[in-house]
Amino acid sequence: MSPRQIAMIVIVVLAVVMIFLTARATPPSQTMSSRVSESAPTGAILYAQHCASCHGDNLQGQPNWQQANADGSYPAPPHDVSGHTWHHNDAYLIAITTYGGAAVTGVATNAMPAFQNQLSDSEIVLILDYIKGTWPDDIKAKQLNGHN
Numbered sequence: 001m002s003p004r005q006i007a008m009i010v011i012v013v014l015a016v017v018m019i020f021l022t023a024r025a026t027p028p029s030q031t032m033s034s035r036v037s038e039s040a041p042t043g044a045i046l047y048a049q050h051c052a053s054c055h056g057d058n059l060q061g062q063p064n065w066q067q068a069n070a071d072g073s074y075p076a077p078p079h080d081v082s083g084h085t086w087h088h089n090d091a092y093l094i095a096i097t098t099y100g101g102a103a104v105t106g107v108a109t110n111a112m113p114a115f116q117n118q119l120s121d122s123e124i125v126l127i128l129d130y131i132k133g134t135w136p137d138d139i140k141a142k143q144l145n146g147h148n
């Protein structure tokens, strides 16, 4: 075998190895990006399933939400910037969604239901992240220092 033929064989072998390595490297990166795109809408979907019936498809809340109902309860407030969800810190938002409005505020007529038997802790965080993701940056920044 001439040195030229040996060089050709080496080049072919290297090319095959490169193709093999490239093919192997592609699937994990695809899996990663599809995992991200699958998890992104989950908060929105969970919101639509569990919260939108009261808080509105577009986070707009119920009409006249600042006016008490006849029984002393209040309609569901908006979660967009026109409401006061963003006045509250994460701990409070998680607590009220988990344990319900009456348990957290001590006001018996508070009609915000508890979701501890329907949603996991991480699902609740996903929903709240979805809500927060719709706010502009200055509101996001204020919410970080929100009160209970």
Ligand code: HEC
Residues within 6 Å of the ligand: 047, 050, 051, 052, 053, 054, 055, 073, 074, 075, 076, 077, 083, 084, 085, 086, 088, 093, 096, 097, 101, 109, 110, 111, 112, 113, 115, 127, 128
């Ligand atoms: C059956 C109707 C109903 C559903 C469903 C519901 N909520 Fe509520 N929610 C309310 C009402 C009513 C209030 C206001 C109670 C009050 O202030 O008296 C409220 C209040 C809240 C508050 C406090 C907002 C603030 O500014 O004080 C948060 C946060 C909240 N809801 C999140 C959620 C999330 C997240 C979901 C879905 C997992 C959800 N709610 C589903 C009725 C509902």
